[in-house]
Amino acid sequence: MNLLNHSLLSVVTFLPLAGAVLLIFLPKEDLAKLRFVAFATTIVNFLISLKIYAGFDASLSGFQFHEVRTWIPRLNTHYELGIDGISLFLVLLTTFLMILSVLASFTAITERVKEYFILMLMLETGMIGVFVSLDLLLFYLFWEGMLIPMYFLIGVWGGPRRIYASIKFFLYTLVGSVLMLVGIIYLHSLYAQAHGDGTFSLLLLQTLHIDPSAQQWLFWAFFLAFAIKVPLFPFHTWLPDAHVEAPTAGSVLLAGILLKMGTYGMLRFNLPLFPDATQKYATYVMVLAVIGIIYGALMSTVQKDIKKLVAYSSVSHLGFCVLGIFALNQEAIEGAIYQMLNHGVSTGALFIIVGVIYERAHTREIDAFGGLWKVMPLFSVFFLIVGLSSIGLPGTNGFVGEFLILMGTFKARALFGVLAVPGVILSAVYMLWALQRILYGKAPEKHAGYPDLTLREKLTIIPLIVLIFWMGIFSPMFTSK
Numbered sequence: 001m002n003l004l005n006h007s008l009l010s011v012v013t014f015l016p017l018a019g020a021v022l023l024i025f026l027p028k029e030d031l032a033k034l035r036f037v038a039f040a041t042t043i044v045n046f047l048i049s050l051k052i053y054a055g056f057d058a059s060l061s062g063f064q065f066h067e068v069r070t071w072i073p074r075l076n077t078h079y080e081l082g083i084d085g086i087s088l089f090l091v092l093l094t095t096f097l098m099i100l101s102v103l104a105s106f107t108a109i110t111e112r113v114k115e116y117f118i119l120m121l122m123l124e125t126g127m128i129g130v131f132v133s134l135d136l137l138l139f140y141l142f143w144e145g146m147l148i149p150m151y152f153l154i155g156v157w158g159g160p161r162r163i164y165a166s167i168k169f170f171l172y173t174l175v176g177s178v179l180m181l182v183g184i185i186y187l188h189s190l191y192a193q194a195h196g197d198g199t200f201s202l203l204l205l206q207t208l209h210i211d212p213s214a215q216q217w218l219f220w221a222f223f224l225a226f227a228i229k230v231p232l233f234p235f236h237t238w239l240p241d242a243h244v245e246a247p248t249a250g251s252v253l254l255a256g257i258l259l260k261m262g263t264y265g266m267l268r269f270n271l272p273l274f275p276d277a278t279q280k281y282a283t284y285v286m287v288l289a290v291i292g293i294i295y296g297a298l299m300s301t302v303q304k305d306i307k308k309l310v311a312y313s314s315v316s317h318l319g320f321c322v323l324g325i326f327a328l329n330q331e332a333i334e335g336a337i338y339q340m341l342n343h344g345v346s347t348g349a350l351f352i353i354v355g356v357i358y359e360r361a362h363t364r365e366i367d368a369f370g371g372l373w374k375v376m377p378l379f380s381v382f383f384l385i386v387g388l389s390s391i392g393l394p395g396t397n398g399f400v401g402e403f404l405i406l407m408g409t410f411k412a413r414a415l416f417g418v419l420a421v422p423g424v425i426l427s428a429v430y431m432l433w434a435l436q437r438i439l440y441g442k443a444p445e446k447h448a449g450y451p452d453l454t455l456r457e458k459l460t461i462i463p464l465i466v467l468i469f470w471m472g473i474f475s476p477m478f479t480s481k
Helices: 002-006 008-024 031-055 085-108 113-132 136-145 147-157 162-195 212-229 238-245 248-273 275-301 306-327 330-361 377-390 397-412 414-439 455-473
Strands: 064-072 077-083
Touching: 008 031, 008 064, 008 077, 008 085, 008 113, 031 064, 031 085, 031 113, 077 085, 077 113, 077 136, 085 113, 085 248, 085 330, 085 455, 113 136, 113 147, 113 248, 136 147, 136 162, 147 162, 147 248, 162 212, 162 238, 212 248, 212 275, 238 248, 238 306, 248 275, 248 306, 248 330, 275 306, 275 414, 306 330, 306 397, 306 414, 330 377, 330 397, 330 455, 377 397, 377 414, 377 455, 397 414, 397 455
Parallel strands: none
Antiparallel strands: 064 077
């Protein structure tokens, strides 16, 4: 039992991969068993992540549940895992959204079900590995590895333009990753010059004094990889295509988890490893963040496809996260971390809701709907709550994160706070306008027979509704970690 407790991070990382291996040996015709194994694997993994949360001591600084094992002695690289208050909740968010994503796929995915769930579980291992790796080479392998299952999830089970979207997603993120790999190798050589032997350990590299001129190049090598993943303007163009073509669960995980890897990388690597370069270039990054906030909101306002509207809203919301990170004060950074979690919950719920109406209407055109409040009242209530949380209504999760970001930004650079505020107003414009057109007015006759939420659909949405209010009202439970 002690050995298991000491290896909890390894267990929560690789249990989904073990589930994927188990699925390989199950007959592809037995859909019920395939779904059960995938669902059960995600539930057990979530329970393990709750055990990690229960054992995490918020009074201690540094990384906890630390695991170190020799991996490649010749390169002095190790299998090194650990979590702190930042990665703890991102791991929890990942394991939680995986349950809902698998559940949401039960009826949406009817072809190649076995392969689909294998890729989903492989993706979970890659995503968790990114958040718990403390060795940069190990981090890079997880970072690249999770691209493969997402590429196939979009390319095989996506919409009509799925091939284009999946290739664009893969190429954009791969280019940025190559730059980061060059930076990782250079850091290894710098440590070798200073200490006689190189290392990929983040904890050791943080002790390295890097010349300011070298920091500049390293900062951009890492930052561009993370900015593409966020995605930060002007690297955002792959996102709407990937979201629109991806299956519902793919969109949930793409928005809820994968985009957070970019902001997580900025917090984990750019700020502590390159502090001088971070100070020097913070203003430029904040300019891009503000542009992304306004641009994403404006683009959302003119969308006819509800899924593309939510996709562009992610560009705006993640712009707030980047703005908070590079305001470089405690309030703004805490707000950015909290907003990362909020976005995963609210936008994940929005994509599930879009999937619900798409399964019934087989269209995502906003103007094709109307009057759903009378046809699907429970669905409409949930849609309204999630929409209001997305625009940051007080009492919901979105308000806390945006408030802390703006408060910290006004303290650091008041001008950027002023420039970002219209993004909050525009988010209310595009979301409330979409809600009005979809939920109110006269329902077309062809929508009259739509059933309200099924039990399975309630089980995918209600946990997110509870979290929206829980995080909005009891936010200290999350920020205190």
